[in-house]
Amino acid sequence: MTAQNRNEPLDAVALAAELIRRPSVTPEDAGTIPYLASVLERLGFTCHQQEFHEPGSEPVMNLYARYGKTGRNLCFAGHTDVVPPGDVAAWTIGPFSAELAAGYLFGRGAADMKGAIACFAAAAARFVGERGDFDGSISLLITGDEEGVSINGTKKLLDWLAKRGERLDACIVGEPTSARELGDMIKIGRRGSLNATLTVRGVQGHTAYPHLADNAAHRLIAMLHALTAAPLDEATEHFQASTLQVSSIDIGNPASNIIPGTAEARFNIRYNERWSSASLREWLTRKLDAVGGRYELAIHVSGESFLTPPGEVSDTLAAAIEHVTGRSPERSTSGGTSDARFIHHYCPVAEFGLVGLTMHKVDERVPVADLAALADIYRAALDLYFPVA
Numbered sequence: 001m002t003a004q005n006r007n008e009p010l011d012a013v014a015l016a017a018e019l020i021r022r023p024s025v026t027p028e029d030a031g032t033i034p035y036l037a038s039v040l041e042r043l044g045f046t047c048h049q050q051e052f053h054e055p056g057s058e059p060v061m062n063l064y065a066r067y068g069k070t071g072r073n074l075c076f077a078g079h080t081d082v083v084p085p086g087d088v089a090a091w092t093i094g095p096f097s098a099e100l101a102a103g104y105l106f107g108r109g110a111a112d113m114k115g116a117i118a119c120f121a122a123a124a125a126r127f128v129g130e131r132g133d134f135d136g137s138i139s140l141l142i143t144g145d146e147e148g149v150s151i152n153g154t155k156k157l158l159d160w161l162a163k164r165g166e167r168l169d170a171c172i173v174g175e176p177t178s179a180r181e182l183g184d185m186i187k188i189g190r191r192g193s194l195n196a197t198l199t200v201r202g203v204q205g206h207t208a209y210p211h212l213a214d215n216a217a218h219r220l221i222a223m224l225h226a227l228t229a230a231p232l233d234e235a236t237e238h239f240q241a242s243t244l245q246v247s248s249i250d251i252g253n254p255a256s257n258i259i260p261g262t263a264e265a266r267f268n269i270r271y272n273e274r275w276s277s278a279s280l281r282e283w284l285t286r287k288l289d290a291v292g293g294r295y296e297l298a299i300h301v302s303g304e305s306f307l308t309p310p311g312e313v314s315d316t317l318a319a320a321i322e323h324v325t326g327r328s329p330e331r332s333t334s335g336g337t338s339d340a341r342f343i344h345h346y347c348p349v350a351e352f353g354l355v356g357l358t359m360h361k362v363d364e365r366v367p368v369a370d371l372a373a374l375a376d377i378y379r380a381a382l383d384l385y386f387p388v389a
């Protein structure tokens, strides 16, 4: 199966298989992006392959491809990198052989998310094949650094685009957002995630002489109580309530007659749009200072919360989904974070793609019928976003 010629229809399944056969485990590209660029160039896209290389990390290949020079620019964003296959012997079909069996296309990246990239290319091919030089632009923003550290990917590509004066008017991220059936869920935002390590310093001593010591365990308990006594907030219109979960408490004191001088705890906060990592840091510091004593707080932010309120992009996607599948998608902010966290600073963004049940698992696969339907949905979204004048 080779992908196509300019005049033949681009087959989403054949293209997905070609992409899966290139084992692009982060940060390797394995020829995936040059191959995708060659397919898009034959369709009339102008392609820019950009390698980014932050010192101390592996270089990563990225792609920005654009069809058209005028009008609104609808961008499709995604990643060609995949997570490792794990135990290859456990796979029914080789993770990079991209074979069809029982109505499924098997392979690492089939669901997350080479399948969606192939569907968008197939949709764009049919759209430009019919509409030719329409008043508008279609672009693809593809990174090879989503599953890894995400420092040589989408964020840098967006910076690079902004410096060139390139504008995105709306963006669809093709992550596998469908929960059980294709079309049951769109993501319009994601919660933020903050990890913290709290270390309390006291004075070690003999349990029989507590007046000569300062028990770090007691102060840690008081501090964790202060953080967990009341909920952080309530659910908002589009988000669940923010939550703080203590994941570990470590003192490591083997003796029953020693007052510990140090006590440590770790916790994770998943937060909605009422908070930012800065406001959370302020809140944490205020609560901990109120308990008092010496402590250290180390904070790592994996992603801020973000939301694109229901509007043109999610409405367009929902209408396209309903047209093709008859389903009315839930607009959700559940799950982990995605590269949409970078894109929402530039334009309205919504995420929609295949069913994610097998992503990152052995025997990752998608129904062939879903690939055809997803290509139809993206095509319908293009029709709705660029109506005939």
Ligand SMILES: [Zn+2]
Binding pocket: 079, 112, 113, 146, 175, 176
């Ligand atoms: Zn993904």
